[in-house]
Amino acid sequence: MKKKIIALLLASAMALSMAACGSKAPASSASGTGSAAAGQKAAAPDQDLVIGFNLDISTLDPHQVADTLSMSVQSTMYEPLVTFDENQKIVPALAESWKAESDNLTYTFKLRKGVKFHDGTEFNAAAFKANYDRCMKDQKLRQYRTVSKWQSVETPDDYTVVVKLKEPNCAFINKMTMFEIVSPKALAQGTAYLAKNPDGTGAYQFKERVEGDHVTVTPFAGYWNGKPAVNSITFKAVPEDGARVAMLQTGEADYIYPMPSTQAPTVDGKKDIKVVTSPSAIMRYVTLNTNLPQLKDKRVRQAMNYAIDKKAYIKTIFNGYASEVHSCYPSTVQYYSEQTPYDFNLEKAKSLMKEAGYENGFELTIWGDNTTNEMKGMQFVEQQLAQIGIKVKVTPMEPNTLSSMISVEPD
Structure with missing residues (x-):
């Protein structure tokens, strides 16, 4: 242990969140939940979005992830029961609704029906319970820290989940935005398989990963919340600042993050490049x-x-x-x-x-x-x-x- x-x-x-994009590319990176990615109105001209990041992802296992970039990439493929909207308000995702009992220990989630995993199997209460069981059995997983504070998970029917806490926790619902659901079929293949074969319910499904270079995802035809905006998203690792900016200038990348602050004033507005800053x-x-x-x-x-x-x-x-x-x-x-x-x-x-x-x-x-x-x-x-x-x-x-x-x- x-x-x-x-x-x-x-x-x-x-740091301010500072990114740069070509004028015809989206002004955001599709790094929220699958539904956020699907709701984008803009797209790269060739419908294949390339995003240059300063890091490679650390893992494809959503129960082991700790860094923001890996979470962003995984959130195109996986979804939690609840999520944050752009105003930091918690809203439904795989759960249609939820309520807390007066004891501040019991939370009941009503799950969304008709949701499929990328492998074609059905998302339901048993799938949530399988994810809980996996994290409880493996203390090396980062999500163990979350589920170890739960007393139990009950599934009174196929689309109801009841989580009981060991003690009141005001951050419980917030933490649930980080608990993304993996297909039980993939879970059964083991940790090593899951690290290389993501299988969630998100708007995009896994295509390939070249470690140290890129991850590519493509639209999931069976997604429950509409058609994704682009034909593919490639998250490319470009650690060197100058190389990342050069990719944007040549059109090799549609979007880069972070934009090197020293170069921001010189590239903003040049060659259809727009530098966007916002509180982070x-x-x-x-x-x-x-x-x-x-x-x-x-x-x-x-x-x-x-x-x-x-x-x-x-x-x-x-x-x-x-x-x-x-x-x-x-x-x-x-x-x-x-x-x-x-x-x-x-x-x-x-x-x-x-x-x-x-x-x-x-x-x-x-x-x-x-x-x-x-x-x-x-x-x-x-x-x-x-x-x-x-x-x-x-x-x-x-x-x-x-x-x-x-x-x-x-x-």
């Missing part, structure tokens, strides 16, 4: 492993926060296309509440380090993706923390490698 790294955050900045739920931060003895001390963690010049970070790394964070959560999510920020104060940081007995500092290692912007960000943190004696070793990794190292085996 794996153990979680106990962690706190070193807050930094919230993406935050940039450093996760602090408090299993390490020096990071157990609250004063050290506070010192590290005070030592980071967030305004300089925003200017240096994002060319101004970001804002400071004032909470552990982005301002775009439900129930956001602003907290007192750690304003840059180097003298206070040094004082706290001395008070904690670390006036001469110590050594740390920082892990991160090997993308252009992430490496720049880690180097910035390295330079900032050096001012209070903390020597940081920057260790960039392939995203899949990084994901596998976030949790560690017990000592």
